Amino acid sequence: MRVIILEDAEAVAQRALSFFDRMLRQKPDAVLGLATGSTPLRLYEKLSEGCQAGDLRFSDVTTFNLDEYIGLPAGHSQSYRQFMQKHLFQHIDIDPGRTHLPDVANLSFDRGESSLRCEDWQARGAAYDQMIHAAGGIDLQLLGLGRDGHIGFNEPGSSLASRTRIKALTRQTRADNSHFFASIEQVPRLSITMGIGSILQARQCLLMATGAHKSPAVTAMIEGPVTARVPASALQMHPAAVVILDQEAASGLQHRDDYQDAETLQQALESLDH
Ligand code: F6R
Secondary structure (H helix, E strand, O other), X not given: OEEEXXXXXXXXXXXXXXXXXXXXXXXXXXXXXEOOOOOOHHHHHHHHHHHHOOOOOOOOOEEEEOEEEEOOOOOOXXXXXXXXHHHOHHHOOXXXXXXXXXXXXXXXOEOOEOOOOHHHHHHHHHHHHHHXXXXXXXXXXXXXXXXXXXXXXXXXXXXXXXXXXXXXXOXXXXXXXXXXXXXXXXXXXXXXXXXXXXXXXXXXXXXXXXXXXXXXXXXXXXXXXXXXXXXXXXXXXXXXXXXXXXXXXXXXXXXXXXXXHHHHHHHHHHHOOO
């Protein structure tokens, strides 16, 4: 795992931008995995600015988002489809037909009942994994980190081999996300999320985490054991995982000097290519 520690959230966004910039220059038809939440907002602004300035092109790019809420009315302002539209897609030259989020149409429990059978619910996740596979797999997967160590909506206890499927959100995650809603009661209880096994199939994973409130999860993810209690710790098993942190999120790490030394070497090696 490559750990990059920078001064603040702005520097984290700028560094994450450089990974996208490099990917799009190397592979203009890259398949990108995207996340929602607060953390990537500044990155999305920078990607939008880069596109508007003519430095970045998305016309041949395909995207797959990590997750989507179940149970919000179509077009709801807090659906992740609307989030992506508002914060990224409408500002860049991407083909809307190449932007994908898990299909949650008609998935809802009405008084505890669904018009769809259980197998129809489960088929949605498998269909999403199949679409990613058919697109050639994800080249660069962006990730945020939940305070409880989740990635996507893979909450603690999720199988490290899990595939895209329906998951219940924990109370903590619903509370954390409630600032986007009028009240916690309005935060959906269910989602479809890419599984941890699905995420690990991306050719490169790029996790951003900023702020002191993420520090315990960051420390557990990087320096703790690989465990389903901390889903993000599965990234220790990924051959090309990069974690970009600000000082606050990195404040609990014990081996900061080692990460810094490794990063200095990494940058020296990368400069040989220029
Ligand atoms: C969002 C997602 C989540 C968030 C995580 C952090 O698509 O998959 O795992 O990345 O909850 O959220 P923020 O960035 O709001 O702290």
